[in-house]
Amino acid sequence: MLTLSAIYEAQKRLAPYVYRTPVIRIQALDEVLHCQVYVKAENMQRIHAFKIRGALNKALQLSPETLKNGIVTASSGNHGRGVAFAGKLLGVPVTVVMPEHAPEVKKAAIRDLGAEIVLCEKSQRFVIADRITKEKGACFIHPFDDYDVMAGQGTAGLEMMEQLPEVDKIVVPVGGGGLVSGIATAVKGIRDSVRVYGAEPALCDRYTESFKKKEPVLVPVGDTIADGTMTARPGDKNFPIVRDKVDRVIPVEERFIHQAVKLLLQEGKILAEPSSSMTLGAVLQGTLPVAEDEKVIFFLSGGNVDLSMIEKVCKE
Amino acid sequence: MLTLSAIYEAQKRLAPYVYRTPVIRIQALDEVLHCQVYVKAENMQRIHAFKIRGALNKALQLSPETLKNGIVTASSGNHGRGVAFAGKLLGVPVTVVMPEHAPEVKKAAIRDLGAEIVLCEKSQRFVIADRITKEKGACFIHPFDDYDVMAGQGTAGLEMMEQLPEVDKIVVPVGGGGLVSGIATAVKGIRDSVRVYGAEPALCDRYTESFKKKEPVLVPVGDTIADGTMTARPGDKNFPIVRDKVDRVIPVEERFIHQAVKLLLQEGKILAEPSSSMTLGAVLQGTLPVAEDEKVIFFLSGGNVDLSMIEKVCKE
Numbered sequence: 001m002l003t004l005s006a007i008y009e010a011q012k013r014l015a016p017y018v019y020r021t022p023v024i025r026i027q028a029l030d031e032v033l034h035c036q037v038y039v040k041a042e043n044m045q046r047i048h049a050f051k052i053r054g055a056l057n058k059a060l061q062l063s064p065e066t067l068k069n070g071i072v073t074a075s076s077g078n079h080g081r082g083v084a085f086a087g088k089l090l091g092v093p094v095t096v097v098m099p100e101h102a103p104e105v106k107k108a109a110i111r112d113l114g115a116e117i118v119l120c121e122k123s124q125r126f127v128i129a130d131r132i133t134k135e136k137g138a139c140f141i142h143p144f145d146d147y148d149v150m151a152g153q154g155t156a157g158l159e160m161m162e163q164l165p166e167v168d169k170i171v172v173p174v175g176g177g178g179l180v181s182g183i184a185t186a187v188k189g190i191r192d193s194v195r196v197y198g199a200e201p202a203l204c205d206r207y208t209e210s211f212k213k214k215e216p217v218l219v220p221v222g223d224t225i226a227d228g229t230m231t232a233r234p235g236d237k238n239f240p241i242v243r244d245k246v247d248r249v250i251p252v253e254e255r256f257i258h259q260a261v262k263l264l265l266q267e268g269k270i271l272a273e274p275s276s277s278m279t280l281g282a283v284l285q286g287t288l289p290v291a292e293d294e295k296v297i298f299f300l301s302g303g304n305v306d307l308s309m310i311e312k313v314c315k316e
Numbered sequence: 317m318l319t320l321s322a323i324y325e326a327q328k329r330l331a332p333y334v335y336r337t338p339v340i341r342i343q344a345l346d347e348v349l350h351c352q353v354y355v356k357a358e359n360m361q362r363i364h365a366f367k368i369r370g371a372l373n374k375a376l377q378l379s380p381e382t383l384k385n386g387i388v389t390a391s392s393g394n395h396g397r398g399v400a401f402a403g404k405l406l407g408v409p410v411t412v413v414m415p416e417h418a419p420e421v422k423k424a425a426i427r428d429l430g431a432e433i434v435l436c437e438k439s440q441r442f443v444i445a446d447r448i449t450k451e452k453g454a455c456f457i458h459p460f461d462d463y464d465v466m467a468g469q470g471t472a473g474l475e476m477m478e479q480l481p482e483v484d485k486i487v488v489p490v491g492g493g494g495l496v497s498g499i500a501t502a503v504k505g506i507r508d509s510v511r512v513y514g515a516e517p518a519l520c521d522r523y524t525e526s527f528k529k530k531e532p533v534l535v536p537v538g539d540t541i542a543d544g545t546m547t548a549r550p551g552d553k554n555f556p557i558v559r560d561k562v563d564r565v566i567p568v569e570e571r572f573i574h575q576a577v578k579l580l581l582q583e584g585k586i587l588a589e590p591s592s593s594m595t596l597g598a599v600l601q602g603t604l605p606v607a608e609d610e611k612v613i614f615f616l617s618g619g620n621v622d623l624s625m626i627e628k629v630c631k632e
Contacts, residue, residue, distance in 0.1 A: 019343040027335040028360055043585045044344055269359045269587045269619040303585040307627050314623055 002147050002181060002241060004189035007154035010057040014155055017089070018052055021045050021156075023163040023297060026268045033283045035290035038167070040160055043272040043303025047081045047109070049228075050156055050301050051143075054178060055082030057152030058141050059090060067092045069137040074098070074129035076122075076175070076228050077106030078302050079143035084115035086141075095138070097129040103227060103306045122221060122230060144178025145235030153179045157186030160297055167194055168294040171279040173301045174198035174207055174249055175229035177238030183299070184245035198242065198249035199282040201226045201257065207242060207249040210234050225257055225313070228275030228302060250288055256281035261313045264300075271310070276300040318463050318497060318557060320505035323470035326373040330471055333405070334368055337361050337472075339479040339613060342584045349599045351606035354483070356476055359588040359619030363397045363425070365544075366472055366617050367459075370494060371398030373468030374457050375406060383408045385453040390414070390445035392438075392491070392544050393422030394618050395459035400431035402457075411454070413445040419543060419622045438537060438546060460494025461551030470498025476613055477506045484610040487595040489617045490514035490523055490565055491545035493554030499615070500561035514558065514565035515598040517542045517573065523558060523565040526550050541573055541629070544591030544618060566604055572597035577629045587626070592616040 021041045029037040042050040070093035073083045080096035087094035094115040099122035110117055120128050133140045142149060160167060170187060172180045184196045200207055203222025210217045216234040224230060234242065242249065260281035261274050279298040282288040290296055337357045345353040358366040386409035389399045396412035403410035410431035415438035426433055436444050449456040458465060476483060486503060488496045500512045516523055519538025526533045532550040540546060550558065558565065576597035577590050595614040598604040606612055
């Protein structure tokens with residue numbers, strides 16, 4: 001189970017290692033997004049992504065016996081970097097199975113932390129990670145379908161409630177659902193009236209489809225620019241939390257994600273991953289209800305982005 | 317004369333028009349810059365530059381009679397955009413004389429505000445602006461050598477003292493000296509022990525040279541990437557203020573400005589002009605003294621930057 005108190009415990013556990021990232025008011029975006037715009041800048045987090053929170057909260061609770069043959073994970077990049085950071089901190093070897101088309105900046109950062117990378121076709125990463133885990137007798141840290149990981153991610157929710165207690169709405173990028181589970185549990189545990197929305201790529205709308213079927217289903221993973229959220233299926237532990245606590249998960253069309261990448265960089269002057277900008281895309285698309293007098297926090301999940309890609313999008 | 321009370325009056329005058337930009341804590345930069353890093357994000361200001369403050373504070377005090385033949389200014393770009401904004405607000409035609417090599421993004425933004433642009437060789441812009449002003453019988457708004465302009469820029473100093481009252485040091489980009497005059501007057505007027513430093517391009521070190529000569533002198537304008545600070549000579553009204561109130565003006569070598577541009581974008585995840593990043597360059601260069609326990613605000617003067625240039629610098 002995921003509880004508010006587990007998230008508070010994670011906050012204490014993580015305090016020496018993670019940054020308290022700023023909530024930034026970006027007034028220049030108000031006119032375009034028709035609300036009072038704030039961002040939670042986890043792109044400025046250590047390892048430049050929120051994923052350090054969950055990976056480290058998990059790893060710090062594992063016994064030396066569990067860790068003795070190393071850690072394996074499957075990741076689109078940022079969780080892998082989080083686990084690599086944890087492995088380095090604890091002196092444990094790490095193997096990250098990641099899609100061959102992941103951004104170079106994410107691969108380089110994982111290698112810099114001393115972890116081994118195994119590249120594969122994106123749909124195969126969990127299968128291959130499972131095989132390697134068994135071969136090595138290693139410990140697997142799941143990127144989202146894990147209560148300790150979710151509790152770690154939830155600590156960003158506690159911070160937002162401390163930094164902007166009067167917030168009306170929070171919009172969070174959704175992949176497997178670990179981040180939004182943690183944040184919704186933290187935020188609604190503190191004040192139930194805050195609205196928490198998820199944004200997922202329309203090209204990979206696993207929550208939208210799973211809600212229709214009332215159970216986690218597998219969807220095709222389309223070629224979205226939001227590379228951090230290319231997960232084919234909601235986590236089994238995440239699904240009921242997202243269903244019960246998140247107000248809505250909004251599928252965002254690719255062209256609005258592109259628009260949002262441009263907007264955030266050119267008007268907001270912030271460099272974040274397309275998966276992060278997607279939260280602004282949900283508003284640009286007109287499917288996320290906001291009002292001029294509402295304080296809305298857009299959760300910027302990461303900043304590990306190849307600059308050439310951003311420049312390409314901005315030229316469109 | 318420039319006084320603290322004139323700056324407080326400017327703050328009231330400007331309140332309906334300018335943003336209160338955030339002071340952002342960027343912990344990810346602490347290890348590299350060896351202090352507690354904050355930025356004053358005027359790159360997120362309306363028109364994406366602090367220049368709106370000074371230009372508007374001046375224009376709002378001019379009589380309809382003075383304004384009846386329009387406004388002319390000479391600018392590397394951002395002041396021109398500030399004056400263009402003021403002209404549009406007041407319904408007055410504006411002509412901006414600017415260097416032909418100014419970034420496209422700055423030219424486009426000025427045209428978008430309905431102002432006329434006259435391009436020229438960079439050293440000729442004041443001469444040509446003066447001629448056009450006389451031809452039109454227009455009103456000239458100087459980019460820095462003007463007490464009302466300085467008072468407007470100083471309002472950013474008042475904000476920093478409200479936003480981070482315990483700040484130890486503030487580092488400000490220096491061109492003609494209007495911004496640093498305003499900020500030093502505001503900051504030292506509130507708390508004299510705060511250190512205020514200027515950073516100027518070594519390729520255009522008009523304050524460093526003028527201090528040696530004890531009067532404003534003309535220096536050659538080298539080809540610096542800090543395009544917002546290519547002024548050949550300190551303003552006559554600015555010089556004594558900078559001399560008396562600014563703790564030191566540091567010439568920053570080009571390679572450290574380049575390093576700082578990369579650092580701010582890749583590690584700080586903030587897009588700002590090279591003129592802004594120059595403030596971080598002063599620390600990278602080792603000539604601005606800071607300590608691990610000191611809270612230092614780096615003043616990000618603007619965000620009007622051609623993305624292709626940034627990508628080029630990041631690839632170096």
